Amino acid sequence: MDLFWQKREKTEDMGNGSLLWAIFHEAEEHILSWKLIENLRQRLKSEEGYYAFPAGLRERFALIYPNSYFVGMSNLGLHIIYALLNERTDTACERFFLPERKEEMEYVRSRTPLLSLETQTPLSEFPIIAFAVSFEMDYFNILRILELGRVSLLAEERGEDAPLVIAGGPCATFNPEPLSLFVDAFIIGEGEETMQKFMDIYYDAKKKGVSRSELLKALAGVQGIYIPSLYRHVYAQNGTLAAIEPLPGAPSRVYRQWVHDLDAYPAHTVVTTENTEFNLYLIETARGCGRHCRFCMAGYCFRRPRNRSLPVIEKMVHDARHYKKRIGLMGAAISDYPEIDMLCRDILGEGLSMSVASFRVDSVTKELVDSLSSSGLKTLTMAPEAGSKRMRAIINKGIEEEHLFKAMELGLAAGIRNFRLYFMIGLPMETPEDVQAIIQLAYKLRDYMDAGHHNGMLTLSINPFVPKPFTPFQWLPMAGQAEVQDILKILRTAVKPCKNIDIIAESPRESYVQGILARGDRRISQVLYAAQQAGGVKFFQRTLRGTGLNEDFYLYRRRAEEEIFPWDILDIGCRREYLYEELIKAEKLQPTLQCFDGCRRCGVCSG
Ligand code: SF4
Ligand code: SF4
Structure with a gap:
């Protein structure tokens, strides 16, 4: 026993x-x-x-x-x-x-x-x-x-x-x-x-x-x-x-469990080393995100949005002086932190420099961009995710072109010369016009840089969209590998004449495997096991086919509203009906407001 x-x-x-x-x-x-x-x-x-x-x-x-x-x-x-x-x-x-x-x-x-x-x-x-x-x-x-x-x-x-x-x-x-x-x-x-x-x-x-x-x-x-x-x-x-x-x-x-009082759990780097990807002293400012982008797993699985109080973060910053490292602020959208300007001042005031995991162009402030620039930031990263207003409405991104130009203007004024834009392709309901809109937006921003004689690089970071569990798009098919390859080709051809626009893209083949694993069931566990016995990831697709499982089943079909999903045993707090309503709203291009005090919409704050 x-x-x-x-x-x-x-x-x-x-x-x-x-x-x-x-x-x-x-x-x-x-x-x-x-x-x-x-x-x-x-x-x-x-x-x-x-x-x-x-x-x-x-x-x-x-x-x-x-x-x-x-x-x-x-x-x-x-x-x-x-x-x-x-x-x-x-x-x-x-x-x-x-x-x-x-x-x-x-x-x-x-x-x-x-x-x-x-x-x-x-x-x-x-x-x-x-x-x-x-x-x-x-x-x-x-x-x-x-x-x-x-x-x-x-x-x-x-x-x-x-x-x-x-x-x-x-x-x-x-x-x-x-x-x-x-x-x-x-x-x-x-x-x-x-x-x-x-x-x-x-x-x-x-x-x-x-x-x-x-x-x-x-x-x-x-x-x-x-x-x-x-x-x-x-x-x-x-x-x-x-x-x-x-x-x-x-x-x-x-x-799903989540910490209600973040202040009770300060979160920062514990072991420092030079031999790491970002070489930052990480400090978490917030958890969850209340912006409701419909593709974003983190936005649904880590609700509700919570901020650490400024004094708790200030203490972590103060303690970090010993390590003499750049502070990396962690959170879903750092610019949404209500006291971000004060926090920037605190960090620089301690004689430290800073970096951020991500920010939203509709809430970024001059002080934040200036602080990043004076900390040595060379490339400002922005995430419009989609080129067209229509597609940004489908995904509920909630930002407009003017926000991008404003953020670029702040960056240029602060001496930042390079910009990176994150886009997704193969998004739900995507049309050829939405793809063209990525190109048009990139050229408009490039023109804006050129008009000020700023000859830095504009990089487009392109990721194939992968539908994730517990998002409104969990019911939807993923775009096929060939389709994604074609879109990438269109984008690459379109920017080729401009030597100051670069494209980096995630491999569609990797997104394919990721897509199956993200919404896979227990049978995919067996495929993983067999692929590993055969030699690893490069045998995954062949093993899947060999086991008689159909990739179309996992990737390329629209699920019925009432279909039982493998992850349905979990309750992350968001009601399933709420997620489906969000899908219908996406199809109708209707916006969803961000989280607010007193809101009980999705179910997370009702418990
Ligand atoms: S802003 Fe949107 S994409 Fe970014 S973390 Fe929040 S929900 Fe996700
Ligand atoms: S109940 Fe409202 S405030 Fe709470 S997480 Fe859901 S949408 Fe956000």
Whole structure:
């Protein structure tokens, strides 16, 4: 009955934090590469702020970002959970990342199991393994990491003494099903409060010596924890879901959790390093977004919009002086922060520089642009998303051309010479005129730059639209790969004569895989598994076809209003009828107002 704990107790008794123990214990099963251990130690030496505890006093917890260290260390969610767990008195949270190609080859060559950064301990020696999942394309990395760590990929094959694999983050929140074969428990929504409850239940179960399945059932009783093995998916003849049946003991709905008082949870970089994508000291100003862009998963899955109070942010800024890094303000739309000008003044007043994750051109201020420019910003990024007024009405973007010109004017006046515009193609109800409108808008903005003799670069960043769960467009088909390729060709041909307009585009092939994973069901979990066995992402499409599943079914059909979706077991707070009303409004080009105090429209603020 209590087999699950036996290996853990044994490893604790032996002090499994020591490398000596690892070498001794692994002699029969693993060989550890000194080169890899040395690399990890060097990486750790270049960090400030990581946690280290004497071996054996705390339960180990593996926190994994399923991409490289370089990318993962710029993920604020990872820092938040890392600090939260290590601030407990019973848990030692250590980090893992996907090794870089050369490192991975060394792991394979030397037969070394994947090692943690802090103590270079093999992954399989951790009783809990948690993935922070932000992007669908990282699902392949999750499987690779489990393989490298010698952890069974399939949850049902993990015995009583195997690690418990959990996952959280945006992808887990909007549709966990494509990972359901591999993950024992998902954290739905924001993790600050749920993870504490998770750990308390875990330690309580450990004390009582309950079995793995009893532990999972106990976790299923916690709000915001979803245990996929406790649900049966029943399919109709046409391939759609006929029912999602909770097994005995499982709740009929799993409710997304969100932090009501952000001030209670200041969120900032915990471990600093030079070796990361953005090399910023991240500070979160706000969560959620009240702008209601109809394509935006984050706008629906992280409601309601909440701001941290200025004094709490000011304290984080003040504390950040020690690190002498540029401050990266994090939030869905930084310019919507009500006291953004004051915050800019605070940051510069502390002798620091700043950067922002994103801003909206209809709320950007002169002070914000000036502060970014004086912080060394060379390229101002704006996100009209669509070229035509009509398409911006469909997606409820809520910005007009004059906002773009105003933001460009502020940027030029502040000495910024380069601009980047984000557009999506293949949006719902898109016509050839909408595509032409992207070109026209780009040329108008280019003319505006040229009129002032500003010869910087105008870059168009083009992303194929991928419909996401829990948005009003979850019912709609995605544009075909060929269609998207054609649009890209039209855009590239149109801007070719202008050497100061550049286009960068996300690969339509990658968007295709992303599209299937985003709205995939449990059967896609099997495809992922088979593709991984075959060699990874490049085998995904072939594997899908080989399993008899039809890509048209996942990508290219309009779903019936009442169709049961794989993610329908989750309750993110937005009523389904509200989302469908938003779809109808999109078809009628009707606007939706942003969130306001006292609003009860979507359901999130009614609870
Ligand atoms: S402004 Fe629109 S696109 Fe940006 S986070 Fe908010 S809802 Fe999403
Ligand atoms: S109920 Fe209203 S204010 Fe609250 S999240 Fe929904 S739309 Fe926004």
